[in-house]
Amino acid sequence: CIMAVLFLHLDCVSGPCPFGDVHLYPPGLPRLNRIFIWDVKANTKAGLELKFSAPLRQIQPGEMCPDLVSYNINSCIDKATVNIGTFCRNGSVSRVKLLGGVIMSLHLPWNLTVTTSGFNIANRSSIKRLCIIESILKGESSIMLMSPNYPLGFPEDELMTWQFVVPSNMRASVLFHDYSLSNCERKEERVEYYIPGSVSNPEVFKLSDSQPANIAGSFNMSLQGCDQDAQNPGVLRLLFQVVVQHPQIDENVTHLVDLSKERNMTVTIHFEGWPRRTPLMSEPMCLICKDPRTCDRVLTLASGATYKISFLCKDLSHLRITAEKGISMTKVA
Known part of the structure; x- marks a missing residue:
């Protein structure tokens, strides 16, 4: 597979940095897969901000973007390089702030014609941490x-x-x-x-x-x-x-589960198919709460106590309850 790779070095240490919208140069490239790489050198005590015109979605290593357009962001402090992440279009990540320099790459497929990178660069005061990622x-x-x-x-x-x-x-x-x-x-x-x-x-x-x-x-x-x-x-x-x-309409409705008189018993409230199946990202989220701020998809209650639980769930029919009780056997002579 033939690919065009273009490097652009931006020195923001020894002189003024060309901040603002980042354009794709040179125009009129052959219809090849392209990688644009911007190596931005900056003072390690200063901050850089990448702002995206359309928010991005972070993907896991090995995952591909549906339209084959991807951004990869690396932070550079002294000689250390840290991979902040790889991102596709159509997401929620609107800005990434970094400490020191950055290596930014944009991968474009051969059949896509664009003239702008989709991001701009601005300088900021030190953020006093590796990075800040903003999601809207x-x-x-x-x-x-x-x-x-x-x-x-x-x-x-x-x-x-x-x-x-x-x-x-x-x-x-x-x-x-x-x-x-x-x-x-x-x-x-x-x-x-x-x-x-x-x-x-x-x-x-x-x-x-x-x-x-x-x-x-x-x-x-x-x-x-x-x-x-x-x-x-x-x-x-x-x-x-x-x-x-x-x-949820009933998020303030609490349900009493009284296990105070039980012994050697656990009650687990869980989503359908647990533990063999993991819910898909597209499925409605159903959370079980043991207090207003402590919620999870699975909640296990032990015997000997009384609980007040609530649900962040549009459809309780997706939930199941599993009770287990230990029974001791006494041998009779």
Whole structure:
């Protein structure tokens, strides 16, 4: 397969940087698959902002964009390069802010004629972290995002932030699908949320915790790494989903589940087909909540307590309840 690869170097260290809309040069190229690569050098204490004219959708490694148009973003600080991610068109990611320089590539198929890159570059003051990714979620939607370098390791002792712009009349929930942890010598890997109106900002969670749900409006989520064991560093990585829904009519209706008099019993409320089947992204999300902000697709209740649960679900017919009870057998002489 013959491909045209075009490099453009932008020096934003020794002189003024040509910020603004990024155009595709030279025009009139042969009808070949094309890769445009922009290598932007910038001071490591300064920030760069990539703003997209049409929002993007992050994809996993090995996944292809339906129209074969993809953007790849790499952050460059000193000699270290970090893969922020690969993105398709038609998504929610509107801006990516980076610390230091950036290598940006745009892949175009041979049969697509475009004259503009679809993004512009602006300089910003230091963001004091690896990157900030902004997603604008205007209606009911579901998006998948992942940590830089995924499925490889997030850089040691780094910090990054996702900013989610959500209408105040909508509700957002965060679900972790895949994660692993480093072997930390100092500090602790964690996720921090800044939720407007919360009395405990930032709200700190372990990656193993159930993440916040039923969040009203916009919020920020940050991933913090640690100082890793030099001999056995391990891998910090994260793949997660953000689901935005209209408030459910019965979200404030609680249901009492009384297991206080039971022993050796568990009750699991789950989606149809669990645990053999994983719901498709396109399927309506059904969440079970043990309090207004702690919700998940599966909830297991242990005996010896009373629970008040509620549902973020348009159709409860998709849910099932499984009860298991341990029975001890006594041998009679």
